[in-house]
Amino acid sequence: MLRVILCENAARWASEAADIIAGVIREKSRPVLILPTGGTPMPVYDALAQSHADGVLSFAHTTTFNLDEYVGLEPTHQQSYRAFMERNLFQRVDIPAGNTHVPLGVAADMAAQCQQYEQALEQAGGADLAVLGIGGNGHIGFNEPGTSFASRTHVVSLDERTRRDNARFFSSLDQVPTQAVTMGLSTIQSARRILLLAQGAAKAPILRAALQGPVTESVPASILQCHGDVVAVLDLAAASQLEDLSVEWRAGLRQMA
Numbered sequence: 001m002l003r004v005i006l007c008e009n010a011a012r013w014a015s016e017a018a019d020i021i022a023g024v025i026r027e028k029s030r031p032v033l034i035l036p037t038g039g040t041p042m043p044v045y046d047a048l049a050q051s052h053a054d055g056v057l058s059f060a061h062t063t064t065f066n067l068d069e070y071v072g073l074e075p076t077h078q079q080s081y082r083a084f085m086e087r088n089l090f091q092r093v094d095i096p097a098g099n100t101h102v103p104l105g106v107a108a109d110m111a112a113q114c115q116q117y118e119q120a121l122e123q124a125g126g127a128d129l130a131v132l133g134i135g136g137n138g139h140i141g142f143n144e145p146g147t148s149f150a151s152r153t154h155v156v157s158l159d160e161r162t163r164r165d166n167a168r169f170f171s172s173l174d175q176v177p178t179q180a181v182t183m184g185l186s187t188i189q190s191a192r193r194i195l196l197l198a199q200g201a202a203k204a205p206i207l208r209a210a211l212q213g214p215v216t217e218s219v220p221a222s223i224l225q226c227h228g229d230v231v232a233v234l235d236l237a238a239a240s241q242l243e244d245l246s247v248e249w250r251a252g253l254r255q256m257a
């Protein structure tokens, strides 16, 4: 089932998303989360760090697995996703360092690492919640259009569009890596619950395609239509091209108002 929660402003959007994540952390004795990077989750991580600072949320028993990492960047590189996570979340909360997993972009044997990453997730008991952003081309993780729905963790070549979208974090487009390691679509889909996050009009067309268009490997996020428990937390601009919003969706908006 897909549930959409519409939020009228950015503060509401971040707190709604953070509440869903915090709810899973509180409800499970050993919660396991799949986490994204990118511009989208930053305000959500701020809200979670604030809850921790306020003494109402602990990550002491939480285990995390990040979706992806650039190939070729050391974990200490400013733009590596390990460094992003340390800066934006891990260093701000009480999660034990050993509980955080981000693929290594400089592993000597990438294929072996991909397998180990899958095994580690399985040994942790699988993910209770996968938190996802969505790329302008419909990617989730770094699963670019055309990726098999059956994919597990693997190395990918990045789309030119993705490299351009992410160039804002680098000094120039040349500096953006050309490859990444990412959980596969089947890995993501195996999470017991999925939280999809998006804000802004630029994401509206791809959300319409992913959530209400045909289920096709040319729109990787369309696989989410086959998952039994997806919540999309969207602002009004991101949701502006969705059609036939159900009463429940509108009810979400009224509750937010």
Ligand code: PGA
Residues within 6 Å of the ligand: 037, 038, 039, 040, 041, 133, 134, 135, 136, 139, 140, 141
């Ligand atoms: P963004 O990226 O959050 O920076 O928009 C989303 C994504 O590419 O998954």
